[in-house]
Amino acid sequence: MSFSSPLFLLALLVVPVALALALVIDRRRARYPLMFTNIDLLAGLVQQRRSLRRWVPLALLLLALACAATALGRPKARLSVPQNNSTVIFLVDVSGSMKANDVEPTRLDAAVTAMRTFLDKLPSQFKVGLVAFSSEPEVLSPPTRDRQFIRDELSFLTPEAGTALGDGLQTAVRLAVSSLAKDGVQRQPGQQYLPAAIVLESDGAQNRGILQPLQAAQLAKADGIRVYGVALGTQNGVVSTGFGLYINSIPVPPDPATVRQIAATTGGKAYTARTSSKLVDIYKSLGSSIGQKTEFREISSWFAAAAAVLLLGAVGAGLILGGRLP
Numbered sequence: 001m002s003f004s005s006p007l008f009l010l011a012l013l014v015v016p017v018a019l020a021l022a023l024v025i026d027r028r029r030a031r032y033p034l035m036f037t038n039i040d041l042l043a044g045l046v047q048q049r050r051s052l053r054r055w056v057p058l059a060l061l062l063l064a065l066a067c068a069a070t071a072l073g074r075p076k077a078r079l080s081v082p083q084n085n086s087t088v089i090f091l092v093d094v095s096g097s098m099k100a101n102d103v104e105p106t107r108l109d110a111a112v113t114a115m116r117t118f119l120d121k122l123p124s125q126f127k128v129g130l131v132a133f134s135s136e137p138e139v140l141s142p143p144t145r146d147r148q149f150i151r152d153e154l155s156f157l158t159p160e161a162g163t164a165l166g167d168g169l170q171t172a173v174r175l176a177v178s179s180l181a182k183d184g185v186q187r188q189p190g191q192q193y194l195p196a197a198i199v200l201e202s203d204g205a206q207n208r209g210i211l212q213p214l215q216a217a218q219l220a221k222a223d224g225i226r227v228y229g230v231a232l233g234t235q236n237g238v239v240s241t242g243f244g245l246y247i248n249s250i251p252v253p254p255d256p257a258t259v260r261q262i263a264a265t266t267g268g269k270a271y272t273a274r275t276s277s278k279l280v281d282i283y284k285s286l287g288s289s290i291g292q293k294t295e296f297r298e299i300s301s302w303f304a305a306a307a308a309v310l311l312l313g314a315v316g317a318g319l320i321l322g323g324r325l326p
Helices: 006-031 037-049 052-072 106-119 147-155 165-182 212-223 257-266 276-289 301-323
Strands: 075-082 086-095 127-133 137-144 196-202 228-232 238-241 248-251 269-271 291-297
Touching: 006 052, 037 238, 075 269, 086 137, 106 147, 106 228, 106 276, 127 165, 127 196, 137 147, 137 165, 147 291, 165 196, 165 276, 212 228, 212 257, 228 257, 228 276, 238 269, 257 269, 257 276, 269 276
Parallel strands: 086 127, 086 196, 196 228, 228 269
Antiparallel strands: 075 291, 127 137, 238 248
16 A cells, blocks of 8 residues: 555654543543542442443544544555456367366366356456357357357357367457457557456367467467466366277366466466366356456545544444543
């Protein structure tokens, strides 16, 4: 936290001054002699005077003074706030390995459920696009605020063939940049990131396509698009082909190393999901955090409001507890 007017913080000196004044007044009150014939009554009154409750109004008053003095200094804090014109692109692996059921009921079904959870958490003003990739990428939906349309498109996803991750990432980057450009949002000099992100779900190493994943990651970095990647599946995942006595089990382990490299290159984050519940938790967290930016904002009003509440509390406590203010 920083202050725009730090010299006004000298007003905080009123707090120890008020405390000292209260202590002096309290000592003077204790010096006045009184005569009691009832010793038990005197002991009860002494015990009451020493009760900590009578200091509650003073404590609240001092806190109110401290908050008010801090507000004069115009404090600023680093806060997370939503970005305007934010765009999120779902980049979904629909290769044949997504049929594996090591993540129940299948990897693809678990991914669809998690993405729907993501949509529930994402602020409604954000646009969402959908790109699926197998042997080649396909834009299933340009960025839109029509969440039901995205949900419907997710329902039609089916496992296909190979994995062209690099080409899919390149398509998602171009889609995000072009969508922002239509809204008049372009990367400004010195701006590190555009208000857009790609949420990648992939469960295997690339075996199709032209562009390599890390080459596509460099393109995303150059355009200021962060990639948040989820490597889905377990090392024991298999896809079975054939039938009867001729069933062939093909190992389909995930490739978390590539997902981590893509995320690190673009400034995003990488995750590993070995269960459907873990995948849902990841997407739930991403839905709440993507599209947020950190900036300094003045929070003087927070301290002013706290001072008003504490002052009212001091007055109320004085009336209820019988404490005295200096």
